[in-house]
Amino acid sequence: MKQIINLDGDCKESSIVPKGAPPVPPPLPGPTTSNSQKGLVMNGSPLRGYSCVSTNVANDLWERLFDSGYRADVTINTDNDSTIYAHANILGMASPVMRGILKQSKRHGRRRSIKILGVPQDAVRVFIRFLYSSCYEKTDMEDYVLHLLVLSHVFVVPQLKHECEQQLEQGLLTTENVVDIFQLALLCNAPRLSLICHRMILKNFVTVSISEGWKVMKQSHPMLEKELLESMIDEDNKQKERIRKLNERKIYLQLYEAMEALIHICRDGCRTIGPHDKDFKENQAPCSYTACKGLELLVRHFAICKLRVPGKCIHCKRMWQLLELHSRLCADSNVCRVPLCRNFKEKTKKQNKKDEIKWKILVKKISRTKSIRGAPFFSWAISSLSNN
Numbered sequence: 288m289k290q291i292i293n294l295d296g297d298c299k300e301s302s303i304v305p306k307g308a309p310p311v312p313p314p315l316p317g318p319t320t321s322n323s324q325k326g327l328v329m330n331g332s333p334l335r336g337y338s339c340v341s342t343n344v345a346n347d348l349w350e351r352l353f354d355s356g357y358r359a360d361v362t363i364n365t366d367n368d369s370t371i372y373a374h375a376n377i378l379g380m381a382s383p384v385m386r387g388i389l390k391q392s393k394r395h396g397r398r399r400s401i402k403i404l405g406v407p408q409d410a411v412r413v414f415i416r417f418l419y420s421s422c423y424e425k426t427d428m429e430d431y432v433l434h435l436l437v438l439s440h441v442f443v444v445p446q447l448k449h450e451c452e453q454q455l456e457q458g459l460l461t462t463e464n465v466v467d468i469f470q471l472a473l474l475c476n477a478p479r480l481s482l483i484c485h486r487m488i489l490k491n492f493v494t495v496s497i498s499e500g501w502k503v504m505k506q507s508h509p510m511l512e513k514e515l516l517e518s519m520i521d522e523d524n525k526q527k528e529r530i531r532k533l534n535e536r537k538i539y540l541q542l543y544e545a546m547e548a549l550i551h552i553c554r555d556g557c558r559t560i561g562p563h564d565k566d567f568k569e570n571q572a573p574c575s576y577t578a579c580k581g582l583e584l585l586v587r588h589f590a591i592c593k594l595r596v597p598g599k600c601i602h603c604k605r606m607w608q609l610l611e612l613h614s615r616l617c618a619d620s621n622v623c624r625v626p627l628c629r630n631f632k633e634k635t636k637k638q639n640k641k642d643e644i645k646w647k648i649l650v651k652k653i654s655r656t657k658s659i660r661g662a663p664f665f666s667w668a669i670s671s672l673s674n675n
């Protein structure tokens with residue numbers, strides 16, 4: 288399939304017209320089949336007074352002019368001593384750089400001669416053809432996208448450069464060629480493409496770092512390799528920090544849920560435990576508090592444990608900490624039914640500064656988590672608190 292880029296930037300596909308075949312007949316007149324409604328467009332604005340019957344026919348005409356070399360006045364010498372024939376006025380109109388080169392080029396008889404070396408001859412051919420018709424074959428783009436990117440940058444053909452960048456972004460970029468394209472994107476001043484390559488390298492670092500492109504870059508641009516390795520370490524640290532923050536948030540959320548469940552048990556009662564005036568029914572509705580079951584076991588233990596002193600029994604220590612945490616979050620101890628709520632409030636007044644700051648930070652973080660919901664690992668949260 289042939290890719291056609293219109294002057295207004297649209298890209299559409301058409302079937303290939305065999306060389307030498309008659310041009311496709313223009314569409315019949317009428318609003319539904321003609322392109323004349325659109326008119327001639329340049330830089331996105333319609334040109335007044337112009338109507339375009341068919342862009343396909345026009346493109347085909349330009350391609351035939353290039354293929355036949357009819358009255359060509361420029362020879363382009365490429366690698367392998369190959370020659371491409373072209374027309375100075377078309378090259379000059381399509382590329383300002385080409386215009387300058389042609390001005391300074393030597394004449395051989397009635398023809399001017401220029402050289403484009405260092406890229407495959409076929410890539411130069413695809414490039415020059417694009418200058419004529421704004422078209423390319425899909426397979427040519429796949430084969431020569433790197434060369435086309437360089438040529439379009441060097442000869443200042445932004446339309447083709449943009450197309451190359453888009454094609455790379457939409458699938459031609461692979462873990463095998465990403466290092467080469469990254470280097471080219473930096474050289475060709477394509478910031479978006481270089482950013483996309485950079486991201487791809489970091490995301491697929493293991494695969495990319497054993498690619499041929501990476502090995503070559505290591506030899507030719509050791510500084511670039513160093514920079515990439517540094518950004519990889521940076522990214523790795525950022526990832527670790529993200530995970531750490533996520534886990535931290537999970538713990539605060541679990542603590543917050545434990546606080547909710549504690550109030551629920553002391554106020555409404557749940558399953559087998561609750562306030563002394565609670566009337567327990569046989570068939571209770573299932574409890575909606577995720578932390579309730581773990582807390583129920585802890586409260587039951589706390590009620591019967593003989594050690595109970597903080598530091599002696601790990602389970603009781605957790606319970607003391609949860610009770611203290613509740614007291615610090617509790618707005619009104621006078622109406623609160625959680626045991627020891629007021630006692631802890633009194634104790635807080637006598638606490639040393641260091642402990643006070645620690646608790647304040649914890650309370651602040653849990654309060655901030657209030658709006659977040661969803662993690663059910665209550666027991667883990669309690670153990671995390673006891674380990675701190």
Ligand SMILES: [Zn+2]
Nearest residue numbers: 557574576579
């Ligand atoms: Zn419950």
Ligand SMILES: [Zn+2]
Nearest residue numbers: 592595600603
């Ligand atoms: Zn105990």
Ligand SMILES: [Zn+2]
Nearest residue numbers: 617623625628
């Ligand atoms: Zn309270």
